[in-house]
Amino acid sequence: xxxxxxxxxxxxxxxxxxxxxxxxxxxxxxxxxxxxxxxxxxxxxxxxxxxxxxxxxxxxxxxxxxxxxxxxxxxxxxxxxxxxxxxxxxxxxxxxxxxxxxxxxxxxxxxxxxxxxxxxxxxxxxxxxxxxxxxxxxxxxxxxxxxxxxxxxxxxxxxxxxxxxxxxxxxxxxxxxxxxxxxxxxxxxxxxxxxxxxxxxxxxxxxxxxxxxxxxxxxxxxxxxxxxxxxxxxxxxxxxxxxxxxx
Numbered sequence: 001x002x003x004x005x006x007x008x009x010x011x012x013x014x015x016x017x018x019x020x021x022x023x024x025x026x027x028x029x030x031x032x033x034x035x036x037x038x039x040x041x042x043x044x045x046x047x048x049x050x051x052x053x054x055x056x057x058x059x060x061x062x063x064x065x066x067x068x069x070x071x072x073x074x075x076x077x078x079x080x081x082x083x084x085x086x087x088x089x090x091x092x093x094x095x096x097x098x099x100x101x102x103x104x105x106x107x108x109x110x111x112x113x114x115x116x117x118x119x120x121x122x123x124x125x126x127x128x129x130x131x132x133x134x135x136x137x138x139x140x141x142x143x144x145x146x147x148x149x150x151x152x153x154x155x156x157x158x159x160x161x162x163x164x165x166x167x168x169x170x171x172x173x174x175x176x177x178x179x180x181x182x183x184x185x186x187x188x189x190x191x192x193x194x195x196x197x198x199x200x201x202x203x204x205x206x207x208x209x210x211x212x213x214x215x216x217x218x219x220x221x222x223x224x225x226x227x228x229x230x231x232x233x234x235x236x237x238x239x240x241x242x243x244x245x246x247x
Contacts, residue, residue, distance in 0.1 A: 013128035017190030022116040032106030074160040119227035129153050132175040136160035167199025197221045
């Protein structure tokens with residue numbers, strides 16, 4: 001059984017996930033990789049563009065899991081992902097160059113979700129804000145700057161620099177320490193029910209699952225289906241359809 005979350009009035013800060021929470025990573029990744037594969041002439045190696053994209057996403061999950069487990073570092077998980085995808089041995093500089101070309105297509109497709117800025121605006125006067133991401137500071141700080149929202153967050157902490165990743169409690173406690181707040185004073189919002197919401201709750205924070213796809217099925221978690229529901233949830237106002245209690 002998960003611990004009972006504190007009342008909304010005790011929450012002083014919101015810590016945010018980035019990818020697929022405030023930033024539309026899935027769309028950018030799909031559009032970017034499609035453009036990259038076309039330019040690289042790699043689409044003919046797969047039955048379809050969709051098959052190639054499915055393979056890329058599976059390799060991303062596989063090699064990210066190795067990084068989370070401490071089996072490799074940030075740079076080499078990315079290089080190994082590229083080598084597996086192209087199906088041949090590349091030197092480190094060659095793998096880096098391939099990924100850099102992909103990034104050009106990927107970054108051209110970057111965008112925030114439409115509900116991101118309104119939610120940040122609505123909470124700007126009542127809550128402090130920070131980021132905790134299972135990525136690298138180099139990537140995520142730049143992403144937030146390009147998207148025009150870096151100044152909304154007091155701190156940006158990432159797994160590559162912390163040496164620990166969500167859902168480990170140490171990752172959540174690191175961002176609480178950065179804010180000089182106790183875990184019960186912090187809410188964490190992310191799109192993954194276990195890595196984000198459950199991990200946060202088990203670390204003593206209030207975990208909020210952003211279920212944009214409406215999957216449901218996790219009654220033990222506090223769940224919202226859009227960031228438009230977050231402000232009313234955090235101030236305990238249910239007039240706009242947010243859950244009436246933290247579960």
